[in-house]
Amino acid sequence: MQSAAVRIGNCSGFYGDRIAAMREMLEGGELDYLTGDYLAELTMLILARDRARDPGLGYAKTFLRQLEDTLGLAVDKGVKIVANAGGLNPGALATAVRDLADRLGVSVDVAHVEGDDLVARAAELGLGAAPLAANAYLGAWGIAECLDSGADIVVTGRVTDASVIVGPAAAHFGWARTDYDALAGAVAAGHIIECGTQATGGNFSFFTEIADLRHPGFPIAEIASDGSSVITKQPGTGGLVSVDTVTAQLLYEIAGARYPNPDVTLRLDSVALSAAGPDRVRVSGVRGEPPPQTLKVSLNSIGGFRNATSFVLTGLDIDAKAELIRSQLESHLTVRPAELQWTLARTDHPDADTEETASALLHCVVRDPDPKIVGRQFSSAAVELALASYPGFTSTAPPGDGQVYGVFTPGYVDATEVPHIAVHADGTRVDIAPATETRVLAPLDDPAPPEPLDPGRTVRAPLGRIAGARSGDKGGSANVGVWVRTQSEWHWLAHTLTVQKLRELLPETADLPVTRHLLPNLRAVNFVIEDILGRGVAYQARFDPQAKGLGEWLRSRYVDIPERLL
Template identity: 45%
Template sequence: MSDRRPIRIGNFSGYLGDRFTAIEEALAGDPVDVLMGDYLAEVTLAGLATTYRQNPERGGFVASFLRQLAPHLGVIAERGIKVVSNAGGFDPAGMAAALRGLVAEAGLSLRVAHVEGDNLVGRLEEFHAEGFALENLDTSAPLKDWGVEPIAANAYLGGFGIAEALRAGADIVVTGRVTDASLTVGPAAWWHGWTPDDWDALAGAVTAGHIIECGAHATGGNFSGFRTVPGIVRPGFPIGEIAADGSSVITKHARDGGMVTVDTVTAQLVYEIQGPRYLNPDATVHLETVQLSEVGRDRVAIAPVTGSPPPATAKVAVFAPIGFEISTMLFCTSPDVEAKVALLREQLELLLGDVVDELDVTALGTAAPDPATQWAATVPIRVIATAREREQLRAFPQAVSSLYLQGFPGFHHDGHAQAAREPWPRIDYWPALLPAEVLVHRAVMDDGTVIDAPTPSRVATDDEIAQPRHPEPEAAPPTGGRRVMLGDLAHARAGDKGGNSNVGLWVSDPAHWEWLRTTLTTDAFRTLMPEARELTLRRHEFPHLRAVHFVLEGLLGTGGSSNLRVDQIGKSVGEYLRSRYVTVPEDLPG
C-alpha cells in the first residue's frame, strides 16, 4: 500500500439531469485529482434502455456528458486531472470514440479508455443454458418465469476496471453500469496501489464513494435540515479525500454554497442501503463500524471502516417492457372533496374499466378548513392508466375530457399544461443475481489493448454477507409526556432499491438517541406509516450514527420504473414520517 497523500475526488453529477454547469464549477473551485460523474440510476437505465431500443443509431450513452466536458478538455489536460464517469450507459465504447473525436478536434493528447463487461443482454441465453437462473433478488424467482422479453441486462461492476485503465495511462475513463461507489473506488485503488484483497481500504473507499456519488446530497441537498444550510439555493458539489488506509474526509469547494456536517454525511450514509452490510463488488462494507467526526469547517472524517470479502454473486439490473401508461392531473375544490374524487373514480371506471388493465385515481393532500384562497381549497388528483397494448389507452384522453360538463362541480385541469395524448412505454425492473466469476470485466485502451480487471483471492460466504438481526427494543409503556412532531427531533432520508424503499432516521443530539431507539420499534413504525402495515419490514440500528433504519419490502412494487405510486421512488417517505407526532418524556431535552 502506498504512502501517497490522500487522493481528492470531486463529484460533478449525481444523476442524469443534475446541474449542467457542475464541471465548470468544479474546475473553478478547489483543486482535485479526479472528476467523477454518476448518471445511471435504476430509473435512468430503464428510460435509457427504451430510448436506445427505439433509436439505436443515436447511441446508448449520455450525450449531454459530451457537451458538458468538451469546453473544459484543455484545462483538464493542463492540470493533469483524470475524469471518470458511467455516462457510457449501454455503449461505453461508442462514448469513448466520441470523446476521442472531441480530444482530436481540440488538438490535445488526452487518452480515453472504456470499461466493458457489464452489458449481459446478449448472454442471457448462454446463462440459461448453463443453469444460471438469474434469481430475483427479492423473490428468488428465476428470470425465465418473468413472462416478458428483457431489453437490457447490466451487471454492477466494481472499480478495478477503472483502476487498470488509469494505471495504463488513461486520462478519461467511461463505463457502463458499475456501482455508483465504483467510480470512487477505481481512482482510489489506482492512486494508492490497492489490490482486490485490501478489503478494509476498499470498504473505506466504497463508503466515501457512497457519500459523494449523489452530488449535493452530501452538501445539504435533499436534507431534512435544509433551512440551516447556507447557500442552499445552489449547493456545491462534494469532494472525497481518501487516504491510503481507506479513511477519508468529506468536504466541498470552499467558494460554493451548502455545507458538510456529520448530519449531511449521515443522511447519505443511510440512503439506499439494505442494512449494515453494504454489498459491493470490491468489498463488503460493515457500515455499523463507521464513525464520523467534524475535523474542520465543512470537513467530516470517516474512520474506521471495516471491510470483508465481496459477495460471490453480482447484481444484475434487467429491464423489460411490460406495456404502456398514460396519466393526467386534475383538480377539485372543497367542499365535498372525498365525494368528488369518488365520483370521478366511478365515472372513469365506467368509461375505461373494461378497456385498460389498471386505473388509479389518487387525491393528493387535503383542503384547508375555511380556506383563505381558492388554492388552499384545491386538491390535485392524479389519474393514471396502464395497459399491455398501446391501443388500449387511446380512449383515455377522451374519457377524461368528456367529464368536464358531467363530472363533479368545479372539475378542471391546469389549462397551461400540455394535455397527455399519447401513451408511453412502461418498463419493469428485475434485480437478478449471477455468479460474479462468469463476468468478463475489463478495460479497453485507446490503442485496443484489453486489460482484465483483477479479482479477489476469495469471496464471502452467505453467512458473512447476511444482514444482522437486531432485537426489538423493550420499550417502556407510555406514562405520559408531551406530543411533538418527530421532525422536531430527528432527521430522515429515504431511498429506493428496486421494489424496496429504505429510510434512515437519526438524531443529532446524543441525549435523544436512547429515546429514538426505543421509540422507533417495528410496531411503532407501522403505526406511523399505515401504508407499511402489511409489508415486511426489516429494522436495524446504527449506534455510532444514532440512527434507526428500516427497509420496507415491496413498497415500490417491483421497482421505480413501473409502480403507480405518485412518490414513485419513495423519496418523501422520510419527510412523511417526520411530519407525524410522537410522545416524548417531559424531561427529554430539546
C-alpha cells in the same frame, strides 16, 4: 504506492446534474481525480431507449458537453477523469471523447471498461427472455487497470456508484484485492460523494441551519492509504459538510449493516464520523469483508402503456363527488384496463380563502399492454363526462395518448459469468478476473439496543423536531434512514421507532414487508420497505415514485417526545 492522501472530487450525481459542476470543481482548487456518476435505474431505461433508436447512442451525452468546456483545463491541471457516463455504450463514448480531444487539439489517453452488458445473454443467464437492458454492476479493478496503464480519462458502463471513486484510490495506493478494510473505506467515501451535493447540504432535513444553500459546492473525498477519509468541498462554495450531512448520505439507499460491492462488502456498522474542522468530516474505523459471489444485474423492460388524469374536486361533498366520477368513468370503459388505480389527495381545507386551497385532487392511473385501451378509450371516457358529472367538474389537464412505461427488476448472476474488460487507449483488452475470495451475503443480527430512556413528561410533536431522515428507491423497494444527534435522543429513538410504530406513522406501509436495522455508530435506524414502489421508478406506483419525500413525511408525523429532548 503513494502515501499522501488522494483528493477525489465528484461533479455529477445523476444524468442531468449541474452542467457547470465539472468546471467549478476544476477551477475551485486542487484535485487528483474528478469523477461523475450519471447512471440510475431509471437512467438505464432512458439510455436503453436511446440505443434502440440509434445503436451509436446509449451514453450520457451531457458528459461530452462538460468535457468540451473543460478538457484542456483538466489536462493543464493534471486531473484524471473517471465517469460511468458510458452507460450502455462505453466504447462509443470513448471514441466520441477521442474525437472531441482531436477537435480541441488536446492530447489525452482515453480508456474504457466494458462487459457489464448482458442483454444478449439474458435468457441463457436466467434473466428473462427479452429485457430492453440487462447490465451487471461491475467493480473498480477495471478502472484501476486503465489508470495504472496511463489513462487520463476512463469511461465505464454500469459499475457500482462507489466504484468510480474506489478505482482511482486503489490505483493511487496500489491496494491488493484483499485489502478489504482500505477498499471498504473507499466504498464508504464513494457512497458519500457519489450523489454530489446530497453530501454538502442538498436534500438535507435540517436545511434551515445552512447559511447559504443557493449553490452548494460538490463534495471531495481526501482518501488516505488505509482507506480512511476526510469529506470536504472546495473552499468558498455554498452548502455545508458536517457530520449530519455525511450521516444523511450514508443512510441513502442502503439496507442492513452489510453494504455489498463487487470488490468488498462494507460494514456500515463500523463507520465512525467526527468533525475535522469547518466543512471537514473524518470517516474512520471502516471494516470490510470479502464481496459476495454474485453480481447484481439491472434489468429494464417495457411494461406496457400508461395513462393518467387528475380531477379537481372543489368545496363541499368531496367524498361524494369522488365516488360519482369514479363510478361514471369505470362504467364508461367498454374494456377495463389491466390496472386501474384511484387516489384521492385531500388537499382541501374547510372555509378556504382561495379556490385552490378549497380543492382536492382525485388521480386516476391506468395501465395495459394495449395502448388503445389506455389511450383513446380512457381519454374519451374521461373527457365525455365534462358536462355530466359532479358540480365544478374540471381537471388539471385532459388525458392524452397512452405512454410506454418501463419496469425495473433486479437480477443476480455468478460473478464468474460476467466479463469485466479494461480497454486501453491503444485498443489492448485486459480481462479483469472476478474476486477469488467471496463470502455469502447474510444479514447481521442487530446489536442490542441501548438502555431505554425514562421518558418523563412528553410533548406531542413532529418526529422531525429532533430526527433527520433520508429516503430513496431501490427497485420496487424504498429505504428510510432516520438519525438523531445526541446519545440521549438515540436511546429514545431506538426504542420508539419500531417497525410497528413506522406502520402506524406511515399507513401506506401497513401491509408491506418492512425490516429495521440498527446502526448505533450513526445513531440511526434504517427501514427497508418492500414493494412500496411497485415495479420500479418508471412504473410510477405512487405519488412520489422514487420515495424521495418518504423520510420527510415520516418526520412530519407527530409522536410523544420527552420534553427534555426538545
